[in-house]
Amino acid sequence: xxxxxxxxxxxxxxxxxxxxxxxxxxxxxxxxxxxxxxxxxxxxxxxxxxxxxxxxxxxxxxxxxxxxxxxxxxxxxxxxxxxxxxxxxxxxxxxxxxxxxxxxxxxxxxxxxxxxxxxxxxxxxxxxxxxxxxxxxxxxxxxxxxxxxxxxxxxxxxxxxxxxxxxxxxxxxxxxxxxxxxxxxxxxxxxxxxxxxxxxxxxxxxxxxxxxxxxxxxxxxxxxxxxxx
Amino acid sequence: xxxxxxxxxxxxxxxxxxxxxxxxxxxxxxxxxxxxxxxxxxxxxxxxxxxxxxxxxxxxxxxxxxxxxxxxxxxxxxxxxxxxxxxxxxxxxxxxxxxxxxxxxxxxxxxxxxxxxxxxxxxxxxxxxxxxxxxxxxxxxxxxxxxxxxxxxxxxxxxxxxxxxxxxxxxxxxxxxxxxxxxxxxxxxxxxxxxxxxxxxxxxxxxxxxxxxxxxxxxxxxxxxxxxxxxxxxxxxxxxxxxxxxxxxxxxxxxxxxxxxxxxxxxxxxxxxxxxxxxxxxxxxxxxxxxxxxxxxxxxxxxxxxxxxxxxxxxxxxxxxxxxxxxxxxxxxxxxxxxxxxxxxxxxxxxxxxxxxxxxxxxxxxxxxxxxxxxxxxxxxxxxxxxxxxxxxxxxxxxxxxxxxxxxxxxxxxxxxxxxxxxxxxxxxxxxxxxxx
Numbered sequence: 001x002x003x004x005x006x007x008x009x010x011x012x013x014x015x016x017x018x019x020x021x022x023x024x025x026x027x028x029x030x031x032x033x034x035x036x037x038x039x040x041x042x043x044x045x046x047x048x049x050x051x052x053x054x055x056x057x058x059x060x061x062x063x064x065x066x067x068x069x070x071x072x073x074x075x076x077x078x079x080x081x082x083x084x085x086x087x088x089x090x091x092x093x094x095x096x097x098x099x100x101x102x103x104x105x106x107x108x109x110x111x112x113x114x115x116x117x118x119x120x121x122x123x124x125x126x127x128x129x130x131x132x133x134x135x136x137x138x139x140x141x142x143x144x145x146x147x148x149x150x151x152x153x154x155x156x157x158x159x160x161x162x163x164x165x166x167x168x169x170x171x172x173x174x175x176x177x178x179x180x181x182x183x184x185x186x187x188x189x190x191x192x193x194x195x196x197x198x199x200x201x202x203x204x205x206x207x208x209x210x211x212x213x214x215x216x217x218x219x220x221x222x223x224x225x226x227x228x229x
Numbered sequence: 230x231x232x233x234x235x236x237x238x239x240x241x242x243x244x245x246x247x248x249x250x251x252x253x254x255x256x257x258x259x260x261x262x263x264x265x266x267x268x269x270x271x272x273x274x275x276x277x278x279x280x281x282x283x284x285x286x287x288x289x290x291x292x293x294x295x296x297x298x299x300x301x302x303x304x305x306x307x308x309x310x311x312x313x314x315x316x317x318x319x320x321x322x323x324x325x326x327x328x329x330x331x332x333x334x335x336x337x338x339x340x341x342x343x344x345x346x347x348x349x350x351x352x353x354x355x356x357x358x359x360x361x362x363x364x365x366x367x368x369x370x371x372x373x374x375x376x377x378x379x380x381x382x383x384x385x386x387x388x389x390x391x392x393x394x395x396x397x398x399x400x401x402x403x404x405x406x407x408x409x410x411x412x413x414x415x416x417x418x419x420x421x422x423x424x425x426x427x428x429x430x431x432x433x434x435x436x437x438x439x440x441x442x443x444x445x446x447x448x449x450x451x452x453x454x455x456x457x458x459x460x461x462x463x464x465x466x467x468x469x470x471x472x473x474x475x476x477x478x479x480x481x482x483x484x485x486x487x488x489x490x491x492x493x494x495x496x497x498x499x500x501x502x503x504x505x506x507x508x509x510x511x512x513x514x515x516x517x518x519x520x521x522x523x524x525x526x527x528x529x530x531x532x533x534x535x536x537x538x539x540x541x542x543x544x545x546x547x548x549x550x551x552x553x554x555x556x557x558x559x560x561x562x563x564x565x566x567x568x569x570x571x572x573x574x575x576x577x578x579x580x581x582x583x584x585x586x587x588x589x590x591x592x593x594x595x596x597x598x599x600x601x602x603x604x605x606x607x608x609x610x611x612x613x614x615x616x617x618x619x620x621x622x623x624x625x626x627x628x629x630x631x632x633x634x635x636x637x638x639x640x641x642x643x644x645x646x647x648x649x650x651x652x653x654x655x656x657x658x659x660x661x662x663x664x665x666x
Contacts, residue, residue, distance in 0.1 A: 169386075175378070200354075204298070205392075212365060215365035216381065218365070222369055223377050225373070226371075
């Protein structure tokens, strides 16, 4: 355990600037991509980076607990995303499931390159708008961290807090379904947790904040599945 | 200490009610019994009485320390806990015939336990965290409409404000010359409560929740969760008296309150379904409550408590009526249950402060308080109160067209609905039975 904690601390000291870069990529995945798999990957990456940044403000043992909460949240989100996607696909098919077969009967088989093209992940229609929102969030976070620097945290951690807070608000505001709103709330709370950890190092507060995040995940999973099903 | 044991018992009761979830009636009756026993127990037990447990002497309402956190049941918390547990008991009883969800009892008990803990724990930063836990758990009472996601979003966004304000106040205690810290803290606290109470412009979750979710789950959130938010706000005002003394605070409260009441009244005239009508009526009532709070006097706080009681009566009666009607929340169409329709109308009229319902009694107190200084504001509030009544009149024809009631014997549900409706009027005529004692 000691070796692991030393390893984490070493990474933290070296990796703060690249961590913010990775955080932008992670938030980009969550905000711009609308497929649940990319979003959950983005969330996992975000929790890891936030954990790395956390080591600059709180004890590494507490960070480990926070990382564990992040893992559980990502697992729950992944299961929810998969189940909700499965329910949507089942609803889309409907009927006896042979409609597509009947439609394609008599038509020429699609060429291999068309098949390949179809299998590539497609961008949603609002991807440009979401990319623009990410750019705006970056701008707001950068300006905010310069104009109103957060107390008790290093500048890069402050920038990350702003970034998480603004992207979380954008995500929650732009969400059309509960899962999207939940992702926004979790991103927003991660930013707040990163900041508040430096202000209030109490373990009880850290534990309760983690519990709030976990219950939000549970609530969002319930809402997403109830709405889809 | 005794209160803590009670809360612990309440949380333990989640296990049997969960096991009994298939026998919904038994689980709900058990939950109602425990909740009512706690409510009456807390109301009737003198808080200064002592008792001996494991050889140690404890005061019933004395401060206790658990894991370094103080737990205190003062007069305010005693009122709040009684209010909370009795609402819980009433909701569990109503849910027996009117709510189909199997998990209403165990989740309801869990939410009540967390809310009760939030009302007694100190410092207030822990109260806010427990309140947010209760908010997240209460989402599981809902059906999964868009309103639930909005409710969760607005309430969770309120979390950082009080937590950061707590730190700012600690800083202010060290550097009292920095008054800017106080200003920022009051701004953060005000913003957070505006989000949780659904004040304009943070109101969209209030009607959306009622429009898309089951009436009794909505009533749980408006009454139990909303009531706890009100009591915590009053607790903040008592703990930090400088909040109330700030001229900005009073002005901001007045603007937000009148804005919320007017927007609620205006939207209440539209025909967006029974559920939405409940939401808009609650918005109007929230505006009035905030206005009473903004008076910042003993009379304002007393009136505030009276208004909370009458509001809860109105919400429960209307929600029970809507549940009995089997309302399709998205449309104006309903099934037909004569007493359900009467209860929905009586509850709405009470929420709108229409005479001679119980809601009018507390409104009358507010109007009298305001009329001397701001008669125009009273006129605006009266117009806002008319909004939901107009909405009700627009909804009634569609409801009446839905069908003629079948001739059948009066059921227990009908009896409860009839009692709730008649009480809404009876308590309006004899208000001393509920308030002004």
